[in-house]
Structure formats: C-alpha cells, structure tokens
Amino acid sequence: MDLRQLLYFTTLADTLNFHRAAERLNISQPPLTVAIRKLEAELDAQLFVRGPRGVILTAAGEAALEPARAALARAQEVRTAVRQGRLGERGRLRIGFVGSAIYSLLPRLIPAYRRRYPLVELEIEDSTSVEIARRLRAGELDVGLVRLPLLDGHDLDVLPVETDELIAAVPATSVHAGAARLPLATLAAEPFILHTRISVLHMVALLACQEAGFLPRVAQEATQVHTILSLVQSGLGVALVPARTTRQVPDGVRLVRLAAPPRIASGIAVREQEAGPLAANFLALARTETDSE
Secondary structure (H helix, E strand, O other), rough: HHHHHHHHHHHHHHOOOHHHHHHHOOHHHHHHHHHHHHHHHHHHHOOOOOOOOOOEEEEEHHHHHHHHHHEEEEEEHHHHHHHHHHOOOOEEEEEEEEEHHHHHHHHHOOOOOOOOHEEEEEEEEEEHHHHHHHHHHHHOOOOOEEOOOOOOOOEEEEEEEEEEEEEEEEEOOOOOOOEEEEHHHHHHEOOOEEEEEHHHHHHHHHHHHHHHHOOOEEEEOOOHHHHHHHHHHEEEEEEHHHHHHHOOOOOOOEEEEEEOOOOEEEEEEEEEEOOOOOHHHHHHHHHHHHHHH
C-alpha cells in the first residue's frame, strides 16, 4: 500500500462516485478503478460496494477511512517539515557566544530570530572566541558570537556586527576615579587585571598599553567581565573592559573613559562554505538588524 492508493481511497470515499473522484484527482477513471481493486486485494477486504449510481463504504472501508486520512496528513507534515528544514525554518541551531554578548548582541538578535523562526530550537552556550572557533570547525556549533579580530579564524566567515571601546575600571578609592577622561599611560604604575590569555581582549589590552608606552604589571587574569569588575572592587588592580559590558557596575568601582580608547568589535562567525540554512538565516537576520541601527 502506498500514499497514492490512500489518496485515491479517501477521495472516492468523499465523493462515493468513481467519475467524480477521478475528476477531483485529475486522472481518468480506469486507473482509479484499478488502484482501488489492488488496494482491496492487498488488504484482503472489500472497501466499497458498487452500485449503478456509485459506491458506498463497507464496514471495512469505514474502519479504514480515518487511519487513511491520518496517514495522508502525517505524510503532508513530513513534506512540510522537509521544506521548512531545507529553508532553515525548522531544526536546531547551536550558538556559541562570548560572555560580553549577553549585554547587547544576544538581547538584540535572539528575540528577533525567535519571532522570525519560531519552529527553530535554539541551543545557546557560553564560551570563548577561541573555543567557539574550534567548535565551529569541528561541527559542534553552527554560529558563533565572537570578539574580533578572531584569532586563527582564516577558514571561517565572519560578519562584524558591533563596535565598542575599552574603558578603564578603577577602584572608587583610586586617585583616578574622578577623572573625566584619562590617558592610558597614567595607569602605567597600577597593577592590571586582564582577561585570560586566550581572550582577544587580553591581546587588545596588551597592545593598547604598549602603544601607550608601557607593559602592564598583571596582577590577575579572569574570563568574565563581572569577575574582573569584582576583582577591581576588591582593590586588586585596574582593568580595561568593553564599555557595553559595564551597565551594572558594582559599588566601589568607577569607570573612566580613556583619552584615546582602543576600539574593539564583535561579529558572527560560521563555517566557511559549510553553513547550513539555519546558520545562513541567522546571518541574514543579523545583517538586517545591523543595517537598521
């Protein structure tokens, strides 16, 4: 038994007339008659009683009608799901993101994506840019929200979507706490709390300090901005953090803009030439959201 036979059966059950059923199916009557006979032979049961004005369903036909309609409906669901999967409208999208993305990128992109693609299941994981790039290559992630420049990202497609600047975080008791703008060189004698060495922000902060004429004395390293701010609050040193990540600053920490702030960027990374329709749709939506700013 196949779906074509079930379609012929349910259409004939609806019309109770071979001629009208054939017209609705856009076929001639003989193939319909043959198909019904073959279905009855396969099921070893008579489904219709033939009469001069048409047919009526037998008890076996009545019993088979609802399951046949359900099977056709399920088949249509499969076709719809396949089409939605091909278009990136259904499936599971695995997204890796750096911690700083929770302050701007995630709140801006995820709700817009969920509204546009409500049937896509999102799997979102916090990580570092380096680890996200590795997992993209391994096929463990589909999309990465990363800091730029992306180290060792030559084989990934990257769309820059957001720019930011580094800002100085100092203890409230620091002599620099009240400054409106601060030359970075002014902090040369201070102990620094940096992002971990695998972070792009670690490299950017080091380069900024070198361009200001000094090498920072690193007192501590941490992965997350809120951890770094807590260490600054504890008086362990000063830090350079992205301005967008400092909307909630703990008591005892003051933020001071730099006279020549280092610029940083965030972007969306996908596997080069291997991004599926789910990732492609996310990238397209990000472009739209970026252009609309």
